[in-house]
Amino acid sequence: MITKDNIKHCFDSLTSSEISEVFDSNCDFMAFECHTFNVGSYATIKPFYFGEFESESNGNLFIDKDDFLRLFKESDSVNPYLIELL
Numbered sequence: 001m002i003t004k005d006n007i008k009h010c011f012d013s014l015t016s017s018e019i020s021e022v023f024d025s026n027c028d029f030m031a032f033e034c035h036t037f038n039v040g041s042y043a044t045i046k047p048f049y050f051g052e053f054e055s056e057s058n059g060n061l062f063i064d065k066d067d068f069l070r071l072f073k074e075s076d077s078v079n080p081y082l083i084e085l086l
Contacts, residue, residue, distance in 0.1 A: 001041070002034045002061055003079060010043035011036050012075035016064065018045050019081045032061040 009010055010032070023075045025047040034043045048062055063071070072082050 001036070002032065004036065006041070006074045007071065008077045009041070011072050011075050011079050011082060013042040014082065016081040019085070021045075022038055022047050023085060024069060028064050029062055030065065032063055032068065034060065 022045050027047045027049055029048040029050075031046045031048045032043065033045075034041055045068075069082070069085060072079070075086060
């Protein structure tokens, strides 16, 4: 689940290939998911095409690109691949 307590970590764990896939796509929305295991967690983003994507029902976000970047900016994350998009 993505919360205010772990959103910085979620942004920090995104890879350049995931970011490129989403921001180079023609869709406006993405699925921002946090995958949690007993030894930690990591986040992923994927382009979201309405009706073509299913997500676990555990607190993930379906968000547009502008709001995603706004949340990133507010999170104080230092992910260099996202900083390039600001």
